[in-house]
Amino acid sequence: MSVQERKQRERAERERLIVATARELAEQQGWDAVTTRRLAERIEYSQPVLYSHFRGKREIIGAVALEGAAELAAAVRDAASGADGPRERVAALARAYLDFAARNPAVYDALFQLDGGLAFAQEDTPEPLKDAFAALLESLGEVAGDGVHPGLFTETFWAALHGLATLTRAGRLPPEYVEPRVELLVDRLAVV
Amino acid sequence: MSVQERKQRERAERERLIVATARELAEQQGWDAVTTRRLAERIEYSQPVLYSHFRGKREIIGAVALEGAAELAAAVRDAASGADGPRERVAALARAYLDFAARNPAVYDALFQLDGGLAFAQEDTPEPLKDAFAALLESLGEVAGDGVHPGLFTETFWAALHGLATLTRAGRLPPEYVEPRVELLVDRLAVV
DNA sequence: TTGATTGTCTAGCAGTGCTAGGATCGAATC
DNA sequence: GATTCGATCCTAGCACTGCTAGACAATCAA
Numbered sequence: 001m002s003v004q005e006r007k008q009r010e011r012a013e014r015e016r017l018i019v020a021t022a023r024e025l026a027e028q029q030g031w032d033a034v035t036t037r038r039l040a041e042r043i044e045y046s047q048p049v050l051y052s053h054f055r056g057k058r059e060i061i062g063a064v065a066l067e068g069a070a071e072l073a074a075a076v077r078d079a080a081s082g083a084d085g086p087r088e089r090v091a092a093l094a095r096a097y098l099d100f101a102a103r104n105p106a107v108y109d110a111l112f113q114l115d116g117g118l119a120f121a122q123e124d125t126p127e128p129l130k131d132a133f134a135a136l137l138e139s140l141g142e143v144a145g146d147g148v149h150p151g152l153f154t155e156t157f158w159a160a161l162h163g164l165a166t167l168t169r170a171g172r173l174p175p176e177y178v179e180p181r182v183e184l185l186v187d188r189l190a191v192v
Numbered sequence: 193m194s195v196q197e198r199k200q201r202e203r204a205e206r207e208r209l210i211v212a213t214a215r216e217l218a219e220q221q222g223w224d225a226v227t228t229r230r231l232a233e234r235i236e237y238s239q240p241v242l243y244s245h246f247r248g249k250r251e252i253i254g255a256v257a258l259e260g261a262a263e264l265a266a267a268v269r270d271a272a273s274g275a276d277g278p279r280e281r282v283a284a285l286a287r288a289y290l291d292f293a294a295r296n297p298a299v300y301d302a303l304f305q306l307d308g309g310l311a312f313a314q315e316d317t318p319e320p321l322k323d324a325f326a327a328l329l330e331s332l333g334e335v336a337g338d339g340v341h342p343g344l345f346t347e348t349f350w351a352a353l354h355g356l357a358t359l360t361r362a363g364r365l366p367p368e369y370v371e372p373r374v375e376l377l378v379d380r381l382a383v384v
Numbered sequence: 385t386t387g388a389t390t391g392t393c394t395a396g397c398a399g400t401g402c403t404a405g406g407a408t409c410g411a412a413t414c
Numbered sequence: 415g416a417t418t419c420g421a422t423c424c425t426a427g428c429a430c431t432g433c434t435a436g437a438c439a440a441t442c443a444a
Contacts, residue, residue: 007421035399035400035401036400036402037399037400037401045423046423046424046425047401047424048402048424048425049423050402051403052423056401056402057401057402112358112362112364113305119363120362120363120364120365121363121364121365121366148376149372152369152373152376153376155365155369155373156352156373156377158355158359159355159356159359159373160348160351160355160377161355162358162359163350163351163353163354163355163356164351166354166355167304167350167354170304170312171311171312172304172312172313173313173347173351174313177344177347180341181344181351184340184344184345184348184381185348185352188381189380189381199390227430227432228432228433229431229432237392237393238392239434240392240393240394240433240434240435241393242433243432243433244391244392248433249431249432249433
């Protein structure tokens, strides 16, 4: 059985290598540069090997997205836990979210811009995605205010952050003044 | 000179046909289906004709985007002008914006998701884009509140709308509860 | 009727995601 | 230790993409 186990380990290791390489390549040169050929060359295997791990390119994007979701959740929780009081907690969360999007544009794209074949807001939504939303809900739910559903509030606040993140990165919003926009969002939307 | 004029007219007409056909095809089957071959076939010309009007596919997307920007500006102004008081004006604007995005997903993608080769938030930004932002600013500037720059407020409110529009359409947010989200945004962000 | 200038098309390039089928290698059996 | 046999991997190729060079035909001025 040891031989089989070793093979399984090696296979899992290669799968991690594929995802990590795809992510690296995407961050370096954008997702357009992540072609199956280039990816295969980088991991030093032939193209068809990719298809023995994933159904196609879309599933590779999905794998990067799930990895990113876990990191985003961790970043958000970490920022929230280091802040005092609801108001500062929400502000720290917002900054951490936008910072993650700015520092990992390709991962953020995989999560929210590209089609990674993932189900959102459904029962069969992968756990990391649900957990990322949960991480937002933990800090945002407590500032929803009376009569406002915490989930609905979180969705709306999240949408605002997402809009700032994408429009800024796409050059639709001037990159300065990120901080005052965050202040505005937090001061007005959150009930502390 | 009349012959030249006729030719120029016919050429301009064909250019409109290209843009309209690209838009129609994109709304019907998504931008992925808008290939140069299919587009050429639909307008009953060969592929290279497209390149005598536009530098490439990206420029065609850009043309659709500009058309959409003008319509979006008109829709927003129309909704705002038919509402009484700042609060209702902002709410009507928000609904009109989200409605436009939902009814014209391909155009909205051309504007804000895809690369149409357009410059945003700069001096050489095309007029329709500037005007669309101006349309938002007209109604949103008056509810920015004391000490908040109207432009900055408009950017932030716009980002929130954009986030709601994209996340909803991509299936990241459940499509029901659009109205309460709008209410929340308007009630909290706008100072009336 | 020429000659030149437009305008348009056919054919092709390099690249894409993905896959069928054959070669190769290693583990288990005799 | 030789031999089967199944898993693993690669070569080669398909149909498609955006884009372009060069041939061809239609139109105009002389």
